[in-house]
Amino acid sequence: MKAAVLKAFNQPLVIKEVADPTLTPDGVILKLEATGVCRSDWHAWQGHMTTPNANMLPHILGHEMSGIVEEVGKNIKNFKKGDRVIVPFNQGDGVCPYCVSGRHNICDNRQMVGLDFNGGFASHIHIPNADLNLFHLPENISFLDASSMGCRFMTAYHGVMTQGNLKAGDWVSIYGSGGVGLSAVQIATAAGANVIAVDIGDDKLELAKKFGAVATVNSKRENAIEAIKEITKGGSRLSVDAIGHQDTVLSSVMSLQKGGRHVQLGMSSNPKGGLTSLPINLILAYEIEFIGSCGMPVPEYPKLIRMVEMGHLQPGKLVTKKIALDEINQAFEDMNQYTGSGMTVVTKY
Known part of the structure; x- marks a missing residue:
């Protein structure tokens, strides 16, 4: 099969023919139809990831995928050849205490697609433990929409709705109008919040307005904290950092x-696991909650899928560029330079 292979960190991926994936009894092999290019892929390309197998090279990245079932293992009960599916990128074992309580995204034995095993920058992929870690894709949701949900949209949904405990009418400030940030804007708006988008790029802020932001702040030209305090008359109830700086x-x-409640969606590239200074005295005095959010557990997928089915959420509209697998290195270079806007999705393998 054709794949984009990571052979050295921060070096161009090598487009080449590699061995087809091997089917296991509990696994499924998919023919991929669309794969998003996410900033988490960029972090992995840079060598920032700390999962047990993230630094084993060579490797195939990519974790925002949808496709068609091509082969099923002998133990598979929930899927058959020809099924349309979306791939949750946090893969649980289904038996640890966190999975049992519905928190597959922080499973004790969590596997990350494209990090702990080969991912979606290829024509085909093998998904282990597939009865738990695949989700059927309704016919009226396109593969482009599905892969747009793949990581950024799912991560934003879990962060805003579950971890952020968003309520209709809340003022929500969202720092960063890239893929995760724009997803958060669309989701929070659909849930009835008043969204303020913050970024340094006017083009990205225009997209944020398109997806529902009632106000925008260019933090390169004005003080974002002061602007938000003025707009909200005191501050946001929920604030989301989708950047990690x-x-x-x-x-x-x-x-x-x-x-108020801060939700951290953006991964930090700071050393020592993203070590970052915080205003502890302010957090204490204002009783501010600082909350992490990682991906999205499988039990939350039905709610998100239903909102997309009904047209309340439209993740595909965040896609600004469709590329061939051969163009993947330019997508990483755009992330290096913080150029471009919206989402890039591989649709030709």
Whole structure:
């Protein structure tokens, strides 16, 4: 099969023919129809990831996937050849205490697609433990929409709705209008929130307005904290950092009203596991909650899929570029330079 292979960190992926995946009794082999190119892939390409197998090379990245079932293992009960599916990128074992309580995304034995085993920058992929870790894709949701949900949209949904405990009418500030940030804008707006988008790019802020932001702040030209305090008359109830930089983390926390809630969606590239300074005295005095959010557990998928089915959410509209697998290295270079906007999806293998 054709694949884009990571042979050395921060070096171009090598487009080449590799061995087809091997089917296991509990696994499924998919023919991929669309694969998103996510900033998490960029972090893995840079060598920032800390999962047990993330630094084993050579490797195939890619974790935002949808496709068609081509082969099924002998123990598979829930899928058959020809089924349309979407791939949750957090894969649980189904038996640890966290999986049993519905939190597959923080499974004790979690496997990350494209990190712990070969991912979706290829024409085909093998998904282990597939009865638990695949989800049927309704006929009226396109593969493009499905792969647009793949990581960024799912991550934003879990972060905003579950971890953020969003309520209709809330003021929500969202730092970063890339794929995760724009997803969060669309989701929070659909849930009835008043969204303020913050970024340094006017083109990205225009997209945020398109997806429902009632106000935007260019933090290159104005003080985002002051602007948000003025717009909201005191601060946001929920603030989301979709970037992971030191300044966006701090600004997000300091944009909150008393009793506000910060949700961290963006991964930090700071050393020592993303070590970042926080205004502890402010967090204490204002009783601010600082909450992490990682992917999305499988039990939340039906709610998200239903909202997409009904047209309340339209993840495919976040896609601004469709590319061939051969063009993957340019997508990483765009992320290096923080150029481009929206989402890029591989649709030709």
